[in-house]
Amino acid sequence: MDKIIEAKDITYIYPDGTIAVEKANFCLFKGERVAIVGPNGSGKSTFIKLLAGLIEPTEGKINFYGKEKIKERELRRRFGILLQNPDDVLFNTTVMEDLEFAPAQIGMEKKDFIAIMEEIVDLLDIKNLLEKPPFRLSEGQKQRAALASILTMKPEVIF
Ligand SMILES: Nc1ncnc2c1ncn2[C@@H]1O[C@H](COP(=O)(O)OP(=O)(O)OP(=O)(O)O)[C@@H](O)[C@H]1O
Ligand SMILES: [Mg+2]
Incomplete structure (x- = not known):
């Protein structure tokens, strides 16, 4: 089977010790x-950030896709990361713009985006939220909009 992440003896110490x-x-x-x-x-949460490559271990090693080194850009394209606070990924003027953001960053074709976006919007039942500013959503709606914004980039791994 393909090994995507392998962490060996990793330790993480915050600056305050x-x-x-x-x-x-x-x-x-x-x-x-x-x-x-x-x-x-x-x-x-710290462990997830390490496994997603957002922070580097203080000690120990993490291999992604069996490589010692992998480009940051490649990880961002393959990994969708949804942490505890949905506001971390909802920062555009409307929910729709948030859904467009990550796919545009990775250069996804417009027609591929539309297809995946329609599928995700149906799946999460958020059609009525697309034109709303994210800060006007209920907390549960924010969670769903945030999840949608991760799924539209078709990540290989979802954290
Ligand atoms: N930025 C930071 N600086 C210093 N210590 C931190 C920082 N963030 C987290 N910690 C500490 O690191 C430890 C692990 O925190 P972490 O957020 O990974 O826990 P968690 O298991 O996700 O908790 P929760 O269930 O509350 O989400 C805790 O003792 C926390 O106080
Ligand atoms: Mg946590």
Whole structure:
């Protein structure tokens, strides 16, 4: 099976000295669904940021797609990242503009975007929200709009 992420003995220490992740090992294979469960403050979000390549481990190594080094741009194209706060990915004037943003960044063809966008809008039932400014949505609607904005770039991995 294709190994997408392999983390070996990774530790992450925040600048204030907090050890958020300590000597963790992890593998993600193509097609797998993985849930990371733990109490508040146990390091789940930090671990996800490491696995998604948003931050680098203080110690240890992470290989993506079996490579020692991978271009930041390539990771951003393949990985869709939705953290706890939906406002992190909703920053345009309307929900529709947020859906267009990431696909435009990775140079997706307009017709491919329209096809995937219509599918996602149906799936998440957000057609009535497309012209609204994200800050006027309810919290649950924001979560769905944020998820949609990740899915429209057809990520290989969703965090
Ligand atoms: N920017 C930061 N600077 C210093 N310490 C931090 C920072 N962000 C998180 N921490 C600390 O790192 C540890 C892990 O935090 P993290 O956010 O990864 O936990 P979590 O498992 O996602 O928690 P939750 O269930 O509340 O989302 C906690 O002790 C937290 O206080
Ligand atoms: Mg968290």
